[in-house]
Amino acid sequence: MPPYNPLMENKTARVSKRRRCDSMGTESLVEEIDDVTLPGLGIVHVPVVKGDFNALPLKVQEFIAEHVKLCRPKGIYLCDGSEEEAEELTEKLLNRGTLVKLDKMDNCYLCRTDPADVARVESQTFICTDEKYKTVPHVAEGFKGIMGQWKSPEDMADVLDSRFPGSMKGRVMYVIPFSMGPIGSPLSKIGVELTDFNYVVLSMRIMARVSTKIWDMLGNTDSDFVKCVHSIGAPRPLQKKVINHWPCNPGKIIVAHYPDERKVMSYGSGYGGNSLLGKKCFALRIASRIAKDEGWLAEHMLIMSVTNPAGQEKFIAAAFPSACGKTNMAMLTPSLPGWKVKCIGDDIAWLRFDKDGRLRAINPEAGFFGVAPGTNNKTNPVAMATCEKNTIFTNVAMTEDGGVFWEGLEKETDRNIPITTWRGDKWKVGQEGKAAHPNSRFCCPASQCPIIHPAWEDPEGVPIDAILFGGRRPAGVPLVFEAFNWEHGVMLGASLKSESTAAAEHTGKTIMHDPMAMRPFMGYNFGDYLQHWLDMKQPGRQMPKIFHVNWFRLNEHGDFLWPGFGQNIRVIDWMCRRMDGENIVEPSPIGLLPEEGSIPLQGLGPIDWEEMFSLPKDYWMEDIKESKQFLHDQCGCDLPDVIEQQLNAQQERISENL
Ligand code: TSX
Numbered sequence: 215m216p217p218y219n220p221l222m223e224n225k226t227a228r229v230s231k232r233r234r235c236d237s238m239g240t241e242s243l244v245e246e247i248d249d250v251t252l253p254g255l256g257i258v259h260v261p262v263v264k265g266d267f268n269a270l271p272l273k274v275q276e277f278i279a280e281h282v283k284l285c286r287p288k289g290i291y292l293c294d295g296s297e298e299e300a301e302e303l304t305e306k307l308l309n310r311g312t313l314v315k316l317d318k319m320d321n322c323y324l325c326r327t328d329p330a331d332v333a334r335v336e337s338q339t340f341i342c343t344d345e346k347y348k349t350v351p352h353v354a355e356g357f358k359g360i361m362g363q364w365k366s367p368e369d370m371a372d373v374l375d376s377r378f379p380g381s382m383k384g385r386v387m388y389v390i391p392f393s394m395g396p397i398g399s400p401l402s403k404i405g406v407e408l409t410d411f412n413y414v415v416l417s418m419r420i421m422a423r424v425s426t427k428i429w430d431m432l433g434n435t436d437s438d439f440v441k442c443v444h445s446i447g448a449p450r451p452l453q454k455k456v457i458n459h460w461p462c463n464p465g466k467i468i469v470a471h472y473p474d475e476r477k478v479m480s481y482g483s484g485y486g487g488n489s490l491l492g493k494k495c496f497a498l499r500i501a502s503r504i505a506k507d508e509g510w511l512a513e514h515m516l517i518m519s520v521t522n523p524a525g526q527e528k529f530i531a532a533a534f535p536s537a538c539g540k541t542n543m544a545m546l547t548p549s550l551p552g553w554k555v556k557c558i559g560d561d562i563a564w565l566r567f568d569k570d571g572r573l574r575a576i577n578p579e580a581g582f583f584g585v586a587p588g589t590n591n592k593t594n595p596v597a598m599a600t601c602e603k604n605t606i607f608t609n610v611a612m613t614e615d616g617g618v619f620w621e622g623l624e625k626e627t628d629r630n631i632p633i634t635t636w637r638g639d640k641w642k643v644g645q646e647g648k649a650a651h652p653n654s655r656f657c658c659p660a661s662q663c664p665i666i667h668p669a670w671e672d673p674e675g676v677p678i679d680a681i682l683f684g685g686r687r688p689a690g691v692p693l694v695f696e697a698f699n700w701e702h703g704v705m706l707g708a709s710l711k712s713e714s715t716a717a718a719e720h721t722g723k724t725i726m727h728d729p730m731a732m733r734p735f736m737g738y739n740f741g742d743y744l745q746h747w748l749d750m751k752q753p754g755r756q757m758p759k760i761f762h763v764n765w766f767r768l769n770e771h772g773d774f775l776w777p778g779f780g781q782n783i784r785v786i787d788w789m790c791r792r793m794d795g796e797n798i799v800e801p802s803p804i805g806l807l808p809e810e811g812s813i814p815l816q817g818l819g820p821i822d823w824e825e826m827f828s829l830p831k832d833y834w835m836e837d838i839k840e841s842k843q844f845l846h847d848q849c850g851c852d853l854p855d856v857i858e859q860q861l862n863a864q865q866e867r868i869s870e871n872l
C-alpha cells in the first residue's frame with residue numbers, strides 16, 4: 215500500500231468557519247466539516263471543534279466516522295496533548311464542578327465520583343472471540359472460571375447495541391492519540407481512544423503519551439493501532455440526575471475486549487481502568503494477546519533497579535496481587551547504607567528478549583494511578599513527593615486549606631483541621647468512618663518521581679535480572695525462596711495466592727488465587743498463557759532468576775515476623791548475591807531457601823529466623839494439593855504438561871522430604 219495521502223482519498227469535505235456557542239454560553243470559533251463521505255460509511259455530519267480531521271490517516275478517519283455514526287456526539291475534538299489543551303479542559307471541568315482546585319498544592323485537582331462508580335467492575339468485563347477456548351481454558355464442569363470471562367461476539371453485539379447507539383448525544387467526542395511506551399520505541403504500541411468524558415482526556419495525558427506525533431507514525435507506516443471506544447452512557451437530554459457532577463451509567467457498565475480486532479468498547483463508567491483504556495484494557499488484556507502472537511510478555515509487574523554499595527546495578531520485575539504494596543516496593547527507600555533504588559514503573563511491564571538473549575522491559579505507562587489510602591511519608595515518601603504537583607486525585611478527602619487527606623495520613627495532619635470526606639461530609643481526624651474511599655487514587659506523571667530511573671524511557675528497555683512473585687501469606691510461606699529453574703518458577707507464578715478481603719458478604723479474609731497477579735487482566739486462555747511463559751526459555755537466552763517473596767508472615771500472636779518496607783532491601787541484597795552466583799542457599803522441597811545468616815539482619819532487633827523460614831509439613835501438603843486442584847479445575851486439558859510435572863514433583867518432594 216502506498217503511504218497515505220489525504221488529498222488522494224475518495225472523499226469530499228466542505229470546511230467552513232463560523233461562530234458557535236457552547237453550553238457555558240461562551241462563544242468559540244469552530245471549524246465545521248459537513249458531509250464527510252467515507253467509502254462504505256455514507257454521510258457523516260458533525261462539527262470538528264478542534265483539530266484538522268482531513269489531516270488524519272484514513273484508517274483513523276474511518277474509525278472516528280464509524281463511531282460518530284454510532285454514538286452521535288455533537289462534535290469531534292481532536293486532542294493534541296498540549297498544555298493549552300489541558301488548561302482548557304481543566305477550566306471546563308472546574309466550571310462544571312467535576313474538578314475542585316486544591317489551593318494548597320501546585321496544579322492539583324480533586325474529583326469526587328458518583329458513589330456508584332468507584333472501581334473496576336470485573337463482573338462486567340468480557341473478552342470476545344469467535345472461539346470460546348481462545349479466551350478461557352477448559353474449566354472443570356460445575357466450576358466457574360476465574361481467569362477471565364468470555365462472551366460470544368453475537369451476544370456482546372446485543373449488549374452493545376442496547377447501549378452505544380446515540381450514547382454521546384449532546385456531548386463532544388474527544389479523540390485521543392496515544393502511545394503505550396515511549397513514542398517510537400520498537401517495544402511501544404499505539405492506541406486511539408474515543409471518549410465523551412474530558413476527565414478521561416486529562417487522566418490519559420498523564421498515564422499515556424498523548425501526542426499528534428501518533429498521526430504521523432500511523433500515516434507513515436503500515437503500523438496499526440488499538441481501537442479504544444469509551445462512553446459514560448449519559449447522553450443529553452439526561453435520563454436521570456447527575457450525581458457529584460460525575461455523569462455515568464453504573465447500572466449498564468460493560469467493558470468488552472476484542473483481542474482479534476485489537477479493540478476495546480467500554481460503556482457506563484468514568485472510573486480508572488474502566489475508562490482510561492490504555493491501562494488495564496490495552497496494556498494488559500489486549501497487549502497480552504498481542505504479546506502471545508508476537509513472542510513477548512505483557513505482565514502486571516513493577517520494574518525497579520537496585521544498586522549495591524559497590525555500584526553494581528540490577529533490574530527486577532515483580533508481580534504482586536493487589537494490596538501487597540506494589541507501588542511501595544517500586545519506590546522503596548532502602549534502609550541499608552549505600553544502597554540505591556530507582557523506579558521504572560509500578561504496575562505494568564512489557565518484556566521481550568533482545569537479539570543478544572537479554573530480557574528487556576519497558577513500562578508502557580507514563581504515570582502512576584496509585585491507591586492513596588495507606589500511602590504516607592513512612593510507608594512511601596517517594597510517592598508522597600511524586601503527587602504533590604500536577605496530580606488529579608479521585609475520591610480522596612480534602613482539608614479546609616485545600617490539601618488532601620486519606621486514611622494513613624492521620625499522623626501527618628493537623629487533628630483539628632476541618633476535612634470534607636470523599637462523600638462531601640464534614641469530618642475531623644479521629645472521627646468514626648472513613649474520610650477517603652478505600653479505592654481512592656492519585657494520578658500523577660512518572661517523570662515527577664524523585665527516584666525515576668534515568669533510563670525509564672529508554673526505547674530499548676532495561677535488562678531484567680530477576681522476576682519476583684509475591685503474595686500476602688500470613689502463614690507457612692517463608693520470607694523468600696528461589697525457584698529451582700524457569701519451569702519451577704512458572705509453576706510458582708501459576709500458583710500465586712494472596713490474602714484479600716473477599717466479597718462483601720464475607721467479613722473475614724481468605725487466601726485467594728491470583729495466578730501471575732493476572733487474574734483480572736488475562737487477555738486469552740490461561741493454559742496457553744502458561745505455555746507461552748514456558749516457551750520463553752530458548753537456547754541462547756539468559757533466563758532471569760525467579761524468586762517468591764512474602765513480607766506478611768505472622769507469628770502465633772498475630773505480629774508480623776518481618777519489618778518490611780525499606781528493610782526489604784536486605785532480602786533484595788540476598789537475591790542480588792544469588793544473581794551473582796554466591797552459594798548462600800539451602801535446598802528445600804519448595805525451592806532454594808537462604809542459608810541461615812545469609813540475609814543481613816544487623817540493627818533490626820530480634821528476628822526469628824527459624825520461624826520465618828520454617829516449612830510446616832501439614833501446611834505444605836495441603837498447599838500443593840490445593841494448588842493442583844485449583845489448576846486442574848481452572849485449566850483442565852489446557853494445563854501444560856510441564857506445569858503438571860512441576861506440581862507433581864513438588865508434591866513428591868514435600869511428602870518425601872519435609
Ligand atoms: O507495602 C508494603 N510493603 C512493601 C514495601 C516496600 N506493606 C504495606 C502493604 C499494604 C499495601 C507492608 N506491610 C509491608 C511491606 O513490606 N510489610 C507490611 C506488614 C507490616 C506492617 C507494619 C509493620 C511491619 C510489617 N510495622 C509497624 O507498623 C511498626
Ligand code: MN
Pocket residue numbers: 514561
Ligand atoms: Mn495493578
